[in-house]
Every structure is written in structure tokens, then in C-alpha cells.
Amino acid sequence: xxxxxxxxxxxxxxxxxxxxxTGLLLAxxxxxxxxxxxxxxxxxxxxxxxxxxxxxxxxxxxxxxxNYAELFSDRTFLASLRNTAVYTAIVAPVSLLLGLGLALLIxxxxxxxxFFRTAFxxxxxxxxxxMATVWQYLFHPSIGPINAALRLVGVAGPNWLGASDMVLxxxxxxxxxxxxxxxxxxxxxxxxxxxxxxxxxxxxxxxxSARDRFFLVTWPMLGPTTLFVxxxxxxxxxxxxxxxxxxxxxxxxxxxxxxxxxxxxxxxxYLRVGYASAMTMVFLAVLVVLMIAxxxxxxxxxxxx
Amino acid sequence: MTALQLAPITPxxxxxxxxxxxxxxxxLAPYLFMxxxxxxxxxxxxxxxxxLIPSEPHFLENFAKAFSRVxxxxxxxxxxxxxxxxxxxxxxxxxxxxxxxxxxxxxxxxLMMALIMLGLLVPIHATALPIYVAFDRMAxxxxxxxxxxxxxxxxxxxxxxxxxxxxLPDDLIHAARLDGMSELGVxxxxxxxxxxPAITAFSIFSVVAHWNDLYWPLIVVSNQAYATPPLGLLFFxxxxxxxxxxxxxxATLIITLPLLAAFLLAQKRFVEGITMTGLKG
Numbered sequence: 001x002x003x004x005x006x007x008x009x010x011x012x013x014x015x016x017x018x019x020x021x022t023g024l025l026l027a028x029x030x031x032x033x034x035x036x037x038x039x040x041x042x043x044x045x046x047x048x049x050x051x052x053x054x055x056x057x058x059x060x061x062x063x064x065x066x067n068y069a070e071l072f073s074d075r076t077f078l079a080s081l082r083n084t085a086v087y088t089a090i091v092a093p094v095s096l097l098l099g100l101g102l103a104l105l106i107x108x109x110x111x112x113x114x115f116f117r118t119a120f121x122x123x124x125x126x127x128x129x130x131m132a133t134v135w136q137y138l139f140h141p142s143i144g145p146i147n148a149a150l151r152l153v154g155v156a157g158p159n160w161l162g163a164s165d166m167v168l169x170x171x172x173x174x175x176x177x178x179x180x181x182x183x184x185x186x187x188x189x190x191x192x193x194x195x196x197x198x199x200x201x202x203x204x205x206x207x208x209s210a211r212d213r214f215f216l217v218t219w220p221m222l223g224p225t226t227l228f229v230x231x232x233x234x235x236x237x238x239x240x241x242x243x244x245x246x247x248x249x250x251x252x253x254x255x256x257x258x259x260x261x262x263x264x265x266x267x268x269x270y271l272r273v274g275y276a277s278a279m280t281m282v283f284l285a286v287l288v289v290l291m292i293a294x295x296x297x298x299x300x301x302x303x304x305x
Numbered sequence: 306m307t308a309l310q311l312a313p314i315t316p317x318x319x320x321x322x323x324x325x326x327x328x329x330x331x332x333l334a335p336y337l338f339m340x341x342x343x344x345x346x347x348x349x350x351x352x353x354x355x356x357l358i359p360s361e362p363h364f365l366e367n368f369a370k371a372f373s374r375v376x377x378x379x380x381x382x383x384x385x386x387x388x389x390x391x392x393x394x395x396x397x398x399x400x401x402x403x404x405x406x407x408x409x410x411x412x413x414x415x416l417m418m419a420l421i422m423l424g425l426l427v428p429i430h431a432t433a434l435p436i437y438v439a440f441d442r443m444a445x446x447x448x449x450x451x452x453x454x455x456x457x458x459x460x461x462x463x464x465x466x467x468x469x470x471x472x473l474p475d476d477l478i479h480a481a482r483l484d485g486m487s488e489l490g491v492x493x494x495x496x497x498x499x500x501x502p503a504i505t506a507f508s509i510f511s512v513v514a515h516w517n518d519l520y521w522p523l524i525v526v527s528n529q530a531y532a533t534p535p536l537g538l539l540f541f542x543x544x545x546x547x548x549x550x551x552x553x554x555x556a557t558l559i560i561t562l563p564l565l566a567a568f569l570l571a572q573k574r575f576v577e578g579i580t581m582t583g584l585k586g
Contacts, residue, residue: 016410021411023405024411024413026492027411029398030401030402030463042431048435105324109318109321116329122568125579127538127560128519130534130561131557135335138335138338143550185579242520245539264520268524273438276434280434
């Protein structure tokens with residue numbers, strides 16, 4: 001009796017143990033690589049941020065919070081934080097609104113839909129370093145087509161990438177051009193997912209104009225998409241690097257110094273690894289705050305009903 | 306659809322259409338100028354920048370210059386090798402791990418999920434410094450190894466496959482086990498063939514991300530022999546220094562074309578791959 005009753009239990013134990021072993025075996029390479037390339041480097045950055053480590057020097061010592069104290073009196077770093085914030089404050093909202101606007105226009109116009117979608121998405125799939133080079137030509141103060149066109153209508157165009165009060169705007173234009181298509185596609189997907197009968201119901205309820213229907217149905221129903229687009233747009237704008245490295249190297253006069261570029265130069269050109277690690281921690285803190293904000297909002301605001 | 310296309314043309318609709326056409330023209334303008342400038346002689350670039358059609362085509366001359374200054378075939382080849390290796394290793398590592406998390410019970414699973422969530426948050430920009438220092442110590446800089454290794458693990462890939470594998474019916478897997486397949490056999494002969502949509506989307510995401518990445522190659526490669534397309538273009542610009550926009554646009558065109566052509570051929574899949582995997586980098 002006892003032996004019969006215990007047989008299934010033994011089988012289940014065996015099966016559980018087998019699953020445990022195979023599971024670990026199948027996941028082992030991934031776990032190992034995560035430890036080597038993500039966890040260990042993260043801990044290393046955290047520790048290095050408290051040292052004066054420089055590549056090429058044999059020894060280093062712990063300096064406590066000195067790097068962080070230096071950061072907040074470092075004018076280049078402060079300019080870099082401010083420029084990144086300004087760039088993000090232009091690119092994220094404009095590319096969001098433009099993406100939404102284009103998605104609504106494409107949705108309402110049956111002719112040429114796939115053409116427009118392709119045209120706006122093309123920059124997303126293009127090599128940014130290459131297209132930045134094209135923009136450099138378009139922005140060229142004397143031979144560039146943009147200023148040539150402005151001259152035709154009698155306006156003296158600015159020195160787009162060369163003037164310190166224009167350079168962030170110019171970079172933002174490239175950033176917007178590059179990211180609108182991405183947002184548009186996400187919004188198009190969001191729009192298709194809205195049930196048609198909601199619009200009919202809204203009309204019955206007295207939402208006569210297209211504007212009423214947008215604010216009564218479309219906008220609330222797009223809530224989750226919008227929140228996702230906001231987060232992605234901000235995070236990608238904070239990570240701006242390619243255009244700055246290719247076109248301005250942070251100039252003129254540090255007017256286009258941005259976070260990742262400052263970290264890059266400090267860490268990989270000047271080789272001040274300890275100091276650059278402290279900067280990296282600040283960069284990471286920004287990303288964490290953005291993520292937490294997204295989860296909070298997701299919990300609170302985007303429920304229908 | 307056709308009924309809609311034949312819908313009456315109202316002033317509002319005409320206006321909307323005009324806005325779309327104008328905006329599309331603005332978005333496409335950089336490509337038009339890239340192609341047109343790649344065909345212009347130096348003198349023409351300086352005199353008439355607004356005409357799109359070169360008065361005397363200089364395409365051959367500019368392309369020849371582009372090819373002679375930096376080895377374009379080598380750049381493209383490096384791009385193919387690096388992206389191919391990264392993708393192959395990512396899939397081989399991520400698929401079994403995602404399968405184990407989705408379909409097997411094992412104690413490290415919860416820890417694993419925590420690691421994946423952490424990994425999703427951390428971009429290469431945050432881990433680059435220590436990895437660079439380590440590669441420098443091991444004399445690994447300027448190699449394919451340095452370009453590929455940090456991306457051998459894609460937590461995003463694991464995350465994506467995990468979602469997909471969870472929806473695979475358990476019966477399918479039980480049946481395969483009853484047929485005497487090992488777990489690895491189940492992964493290769495049952496799970497992978499059923500996961501092509503997820504693998505395709507991930508492949509496009511991964512290739513686009515790494516083909517375009519400048520940050521990491523810039524850090525670990527200073528030798529032109531290992532330059533990827535974006536880095537090669539930077540070298541080309543540095544060597545150029547002047548305003549030879551004809552040759553520069555020709556080089557730009559060559560380097561942009563492969564991915565653009567792939568996009569135009571498989572648009573739907575590209576859009577899916579890039580957007581369903583929204584979290585870049």
C-alpha cells in the first residue's frame with residue numbers, strides 16, 4: 001500500500017528535479033553573460049565613481065564623494081545637463097505631437113496611406129551618422145539648400161550648426177526628423193485598436209464635431225500608447241549622441257555639450273575613468289527616475305472608465 | 306477601402322492631403338539632396354545648391370573618390386560580420402534561456418527575471434567604461450571580439466522570446482517529450498520553428514540597432530580595418546576635412562543604401578520589428 005501510494009510522489013520529484021537541472025543548464029550561458037556584461041560592469045561603475053582611477057596610471061585611490069562634488073561645480077558638466085534637458089524639452093514634445101498629428105491625418109485619408117507611412121518612417125531605418133552628414137550640408141550657412149531657399153524669400157538664414165544660440169535647435173530638428181516616424185507608427189497601431197462603435201456611441205451622446213470625438217474617444221483611448229511614446233521619446237532624446245559626435249563635438253563654445261558626449265570624452269578621450277563613472281551614475285539615475293515615473297503614471301492614470 | 310477612396314473630396318480633405326504631401330516632401334528632402342549632391346561637380350555644389358538635377362552628372366567621379374579614400378566594401382563587410390555574429394549569438398543564448406523561464410520550473414527563475422528587468426534598464430553607455438578598461442587590459446581592443454562580445458547577451462531578446470514562448474501550448478511540448486526528445490531537442494525542433502515571427506522581429510531590431518550604433522565601435526575601434534559603417538563614415542569625414550560634399554554624399558549614399566533597400570523590400574516586417582521592440586539600445 002505504502003509503496004504504491006508513494007510512487008507518483010517519487011515520479012513528480014524526479015520530474016521536478018529533471019526540470020530544475022535542464023532549466024538551469026539552458027539558462028546558464030545567459031546568466032553567466034548577464035553577470036559578466038551587465039551586473040559586474042554596473043558594480044564596477046558604482047565603485048569606480050568613488051575613485052580617481054585613470055587609464056594608463058597603475059594605481060588609484062578611493063576619494064569618497066569627491067568626484068560627485070567636482071561634478072556639480074564642473075561648468076562643462078552643468079552645461080551638458082542643461083543642454084540635454086533643453087534638447088529633450090524640444091524633441092520629445094514636438095516629435096510626440098507631430099507623430100500623433102501625422103497618424104491622425106494618415107488614418108483619415110485613404111489615398112496614399114502606405115506611401116506616407118514609408119516616407120515618415122524612412123528616417124527611423126536610416127543610418128543616423130550618414131543622414132547627419134546630409135543635414136550638415138543642408139544646414140551649411142553659405143552653400144546649404146536651406147539658407148539658399150531662405151535667401152530666395154529675402155531672409156538671411158542663421159549659421160545653423162555654427163552659432164551657439166542655434167546649434168541645439170538645429171540638432172533638435174534632426175532629432176525630430178529622425179524620431180517622428182517611430183511615434184507615428186505606434187500611434188497608428190493605437191488608433192487601429194480603438195473599437196469603431198465607440199465613435200458611433202460618442203456621436204449619439206452628442207459629440208458632433210471631429211474635435212469633440214477626438215477628446216471624448218481618441219485621446220483617452222490612446223492613453224497607454226501616449227505614455228509609452230512619451231517615455232521612449234524622452235529616453236531616446238536623453239541618449240542623444242550620434243549627431244553631436246558627428247557634427248559639433250559639443251561646440252561651438254560647449255553650446256551642444258550633451259550628457260553622453262561629455263561622458264564619452266571624459267572617459268574615453270581623457271581617460272578619466274573614475275570621474276566619468278560618477279557622470280555615468282548621474283546618467284543612470286536620470287534613466288531610473290524616468291522609468292519609475294512611467295510606472296507610477298501607468299498605475300494611476302491610464303485606466304479607462 | 307475603395308468606397309472610402311472614392312469618398313467625396315471636401316475642402317477639409319483636400320487641405321489634409323496637402324499637409325501630408327508637403328510634410329512628406331520635407332521628410333524626404335534630405336534623401337533627394339543626398340542623391341542629387343552625390344552627382345554634382347564641386348563647382349556646381351558651390352553655385353547652385355537648390356537645383357536637384359545635376360547639370361553635368363558627376364556620379365562616377367564622386368563614387369570613385371568615395372571608394373578610393375576609405376574601403377567601402379570593407380566597411381560594409383565589417384558591418385555584415387559584426388551584425389551577423391551579434392544576432393547569431395544573441396539568438397543562440399536567449400532562446401534556450403527564455404524557453405527555460407517560460408516552460409520549466411527551476412529555482413533561479415525569479416532571480417533571473419530580476420536580472421532581466423535590471424538589464425532592460427541599463428544601456429551600453431552605462432556599462433561601457435569598465436568593459437573598455439577590461440578589454441584594454443586583455444589587449445582585445447580593435448577586434449571583432451571587442452565589437453561583438455558585450456552584445457552577446459540581449460536581455461531584451463530573452464524578454465521578447467519569453468512573452469512569445471508563454472503562449473505556445475504546453476501540449477505541443479509534452480507531445481515532443483513523449484516522443485523521446487531531449488529538452489534541447491524540444492527547443493530546436495519544436496520551439497524555434499514555432500517562434501519564427503518573434504525571431505524575425507528580433508533579428509530586424511537587433512541588426513538595425515547594431516548596424517547604426519556608433520557609440521561602442523567608436524570606443525573600442527581606432528583601426529580602420531575593423532570600422533563598422535557609421536565609424537567608417539566618421540573616419541572618411543576626418544580624412545576629408547574640406548567641403549568636398551560630392552564625395553561625402555556619395556559615401557553617405559553607399560553606406561545608407563543597404564539597410565534602406567532592405568527596409569523598402571520588407572517594410573511591414575521592419576516596422577513590426579522596430580516598433581514591437583520599442584525599447585531601443
